[in-house]
Amino acid sequence: xxxxxxxxxxxxxxxxxxxxxxxxxxxxxxxxxxxxxxxxxxxxxxxxxxxxxxxxxxxxxxxxxxxxxxxxxxxxxxxxxxxxxxxxxxxxxxxxxxxxxxxxxxxxxxxxxxxxxxxxxxxxxxxxxxxxxxxxxxxxxxxxxxxxxxxxxxxxxxxxxxxxxxxxxxxxxxxxxx
Amino acid sequence: xxxxxxxxxxxxxxxxxxxxxxxxxxxxxxxxxxxxxxxxxxxxxxxxxxxxxxxxxxxxxxxxxxxxxxxxxxxxxxxxxxxxxxxxxxxxxxxxxxxxxxxxxxxxxxxxxxxxxxxxxxxxxxxxxxxxxxxxxxxxxxxxxxxxxxxxxxxxxxxxxxxxxxxxxxxxxxxx
Amino acid sequence: xxxxxxxxxxxxxxxxxxxxxxxxxxxxxxxxxxxxxxxxxxxxxxxxxxxxxxxxxxxxxxxxxxxxxxxxxxxxxxxxxxxxxxxxxxxxxxxxxxxxxxxxxxxxxxxxxxxxxxxxxxxxxxxxxxxxxxxxxxxxxxxxxxxxxxxxxxxxxxxxxxxxxxxxxxxxxxxxxxxxxxxxxxxxxxxxxxxxxxxxxxxxxxxxxxxxxxxxxxxxxxxxxxxxxxxxxxxxxxxxxxxxxxxxxxxxxxxxxxxxxxxxxxxxxxxxxxxxxxxxxxxxxxxxxxxxxxxxxxxxxxxxxxxxxxxxxxxxxxxxxxxxxxxxxxxxxxxxxxxxxxxxxxxxxxxxxxxxxxxxxxxxxxxxxxxxx
Numbered sequence: 001x002x003x004x005x006x007x008x009x010x011x012x013x014x015x016x017x018x019x020x021x022x023x024x025x026x027x028x029x030x031x032x033x034x035x036x037x038x039x040x041x042x043x044x045x046x047x048x049x050x051x052x053x054x055x056x057x058x059x060x061x062x063x064x065x066x067x068x069x070x071x072x073x074x075x076x077x078x079x080x081x082x083x084x085x086x087x088x089x090x091x092x093x094x095x096x097x098x099x100x101x102x103x104x105x106x107x108x109x110x111x112x113x114x115x116x117x118x119x120x121x122x123x124x125x126x127x128x129x130x131x132x133x134x135x136x137x138x139x140x141x142x143x144x145x146x147x148x149x150x151x152x153x154x155x156x157x158x159x160x161x162x163x164x165x166x167x168x169x170x171x172x173x174x175x176x177x178x
Numbered sequence: 179x180x181x182x183x184x185x186x187x188x189x190x191x192x193x194x195x196x197x198x199x200x201x202x203x204x205x206x207x208x209x210x211x212x213x214x215x216x217x218x219x220x221x222x223x224x225x226x227x228x229x230x231x232x233x234x235x236x237x238x239x240x241x242x243x244x245x246x247x248x249x250x251x252x253x254x255x256x257x258x259x260x261x262x263x264x265x266x267x268x269x270x271x272x273x274x275x276x277x278x279x280x281x282x283x284x285x286x287x288x289x290x291x292x293x294x295x296x297x298x299x300x301x302x303x304x305x306x307x308x309x310x311x312x313x314x315x316x317x318x319x320x321x322x323x324x325x326x327x328x329x330x331x332x333x334x335x336x337x338x339x340x341x342x343x344x345x346x347x348x349x350x351x352x353x354x
Numbered sequence: 355x356x357x358x359x360x361x362x363x364x365x366x367x368x369x370x371x372x373x374x375x376x377x378x379x380x381x382x383x384x385x386x387x388x389x390x391x392x393x394x395x396x397x398x399x400x401x402x403x404x405x406x407x408x409x410x411x412x413x414x415x416x417x418x419x420x421x422x423x424x425x426x427x428x429x430x431x432x433x434x435x436x437x438x439x440x441x442x443x444x445x446x447x448x449x450x451x452x453x454x455x456x457x458x459x460x461x462x463x464x465x466x467x468x469x470x471x472x473x474x475x476x477x478x479x480x481x482x483x484x485x486x487x488x489x490x491x492x493x494x495x496x497x498x499x500x501x502x503x504x505x506x507x508x509x510x511x512x513x514x515x516x517x518x519x520x521x522x523x524x525x526x527x528x529x530x531x532x533x534x535x536x537x538x539x540x541x542x543x544x545x546x547x548x549x550x551x552x553x554x555x556x557x558x559x560x561x562x563x564x565x566x567x568x569x570x571x572x573x574x575x576x577x578x579x580x581x582x583x584x585x586x587x588x589x590x591x592x593x594x595x596x597x598x599x600x601x602x603x604x605x606x607x608x609x610x611x612x613x614x615x616x617x618x619x620x621x622x623x624x625x626x627x628x629x630x631x632x633x634x635x636x637x638x639x640x641x642x643x644x645x646x647x648x649x650x651x652x653x654x655x656x657x658x659x660x661x662x663x664x665x666x667x668x669x670x671x672x673x674x675x676x677x678x679x680x681x682x683x684x685x686x687x688x689x690x691x692x693x694x695x696x697x698x699x700x701x702x703x704x705x706x707x708x709x710x711x712x713x714x715x716x717x718x719x720x721x722x723x724x725x726x727x
Contacts, residue, residue, distance in 0.1 A: 012339035054314045072227045150698040170701040172453040
């Protein structure tokens with residue numbers, strides 16, 4: 001490895017590298033170092049793993065959303081001003097502001113995260129597709145011993161095959177992420 | 179430049195309803211993860227929306243309004259923690275959602291995972307916590323996180339790096 | 355309000371008791387079964403059982419535990435059925451299917467199909483039925499097929515039926531050669547394989563955000579060539595297969611093959627085996643051979659992530675030609691390559707071994723004889 005890239009980056013820089021927050025020069029320097037340094041590669045791998053674990057914090061607690069929404073609207077109504085007697089004329093600056101907002105958004109477009117991932121998960125207990133914080137779970141009878149459930153997973157489909165105790169038939173449940 | 183008539187109250191209410199529906203869960207999540215319990219998070223979510231909805235003209239541009247609301251939510255949560263000096267918070271203020279045919283072991287595992295992630299958040303300052311949530315859970319770009327928290331991009335990068343480094347050490351320490 | 359961790363265990367113990375939440379589904383309005391006018395199957399009865407609907411977050415969770423009774427109105431025996439179960443198609447979690455292979459339903463006979471699925475619909479609740487059921491396909495004993503085939507169920511059911519014939523022949527041959535005891539030995543060997551087959555759990559992620567991570571993780575991972583297992587009489591030759599691996603995570607393999615059959619091919623699947631750091635081998639899946647890897651797989655053993663992947667192998671597991679014909683490996687070819695212990699048994703073998711387990715050797719002998727008539 002060239003002497004230029006021999007020095008290990010700081011842990012903070014590797015943490016930012018894993019999250020894609022570094023500028024192009026810093027990123028290039030670290031990439032060049034990683035080519036020849038397994039220890040730093042392992043550390044970057046840990047930060048990748050950490051990021052996907054932290055995403056689990058996106059799971060919401062049980063909530064009555066309608067009740068909360070209702071509270072908000074009641075609070076807004078309570079604080080609402082009396083409507084004025086005369087109509088309020090305002091310049092339509094919205095188009096100009098929208099243009100500015102779009103231009104600002106354009107700077108971020110290449111960094112914008114895409115929609116939450118569809119994650120398919122298969123185990124002997126069942127198969128599941130999660131999309132963001134929503135889950136769908138195919139039910140495999142809890143009485144099935146593990147070895148009686150066979151699953152298959154592709155990027156789009158999760159399948160679980162088992163003997164249905166009620167019908168005695170081989171039954172295959174599939175869930176689709178798209 | 180054209181002049182336009184102010185919208186009717188019914189139209190205003192409709193827009194508010196749409197705005198709340200579109201942003202409620204996202205805002206609640208950010209606040210909940212910063213302050214750590216659902217009851218406070220509900221109150222603060224209400225406060226954030228009321229602040230946002232009193233400036234109705236901001237709602238015309240949907241994207242700008244969502245960003246601006248996020249900023250209000252983050253500030254509201256951070257200010258709450260500072261004022262109440264809540265460096266710690268309690269996790270799992272409700273039993274985990276029961277999933278059909280989930281064994282107690284599986285429920286316990288999910289709850290345990292949430293618990294130890296929340297324990298890790300305790301190690302962070304309010305801003306480090308907010309930066310980590312907004313960047314790695316909400317997926318906002320670093321520059322936007324900086325706007326929402328109210329600091330420079332360089333400072334927010336420092337918060338993010340510190341948060342990840344502390345979290346990584348914490349999770350290594352929890353491994354058997 | 356919060357619950358301290360000391361109380362958590364009590365809450366969790368009660369959580370399973372909370373499992374029965376939500377409202378029962380109204381049979382009259384919840385389910386709609388749509389069948390074409392010329393459908394060979396008819397719905398005799400729909401029993402929603404304890405199906406329920408509840409609201410969670412911004413979604414309606416439909417917990418279906420229904421039993422349908424269908425009748426074969428065609429003049430041919432039915433070997434397989436696939437039903438589409440649809441709550442909505444706007445977001446993930448709203449679409450599922452139930453397939454029943456290894457059937458042998460005579461003309462005019464009826465049979466049950468259990469629908470045991472949980473599906474999601476975003477709120478607010480729409481007008482109309484919550485769930486629509488439809489027939490994606492029926493496979494008959496002569497390999498003819500009826501149905502819209504939106505889920506590619508024809509190919510899947512043809513593969514199952516070919517495997518069923520292949521594996522029944524194996525057990526029939528054992529019975530013919532060595533009598534009932536010879537059959538017993540083979541079925542016990544099958545049960546032992548099913549019990550001892552090494553198993554992995556997996557998650558696969560097909561997130562666009564992975565494009566960024568994947569590009570950067572290319573620097574932390576490595577490309578691993580799959581060792582290709584050549585099966586005799588395979589119509590295609592796997593030329594190369596590789597997968598990008600990082601720790602216990604792997605992208606679905608990139609596969610190149612050469613078509614020796616001279617016939618145009620519609621679909622190719624490859625059996626994908628992974629070896630962990632300790633040298634133990636597992637079936638990761640049967641993946642379509644596609645130009646671009648479309649999923650990132652994370653593997654687990656029990657609840658622990660797989661620590662490192664030390665090697666991979668691949669073999670041709672199914673080919674569908676453009677004329678609709680299908681190739682699957684012969685049982686002997688799989689046995690010779692040592693794959694029987696790694697692959698799940700076919701649905702028919704699972705059914706036959708379950709029949710032996712629950713009703714004994716004589717019932718198995720009689721069942722095999724039915725297919726010889």
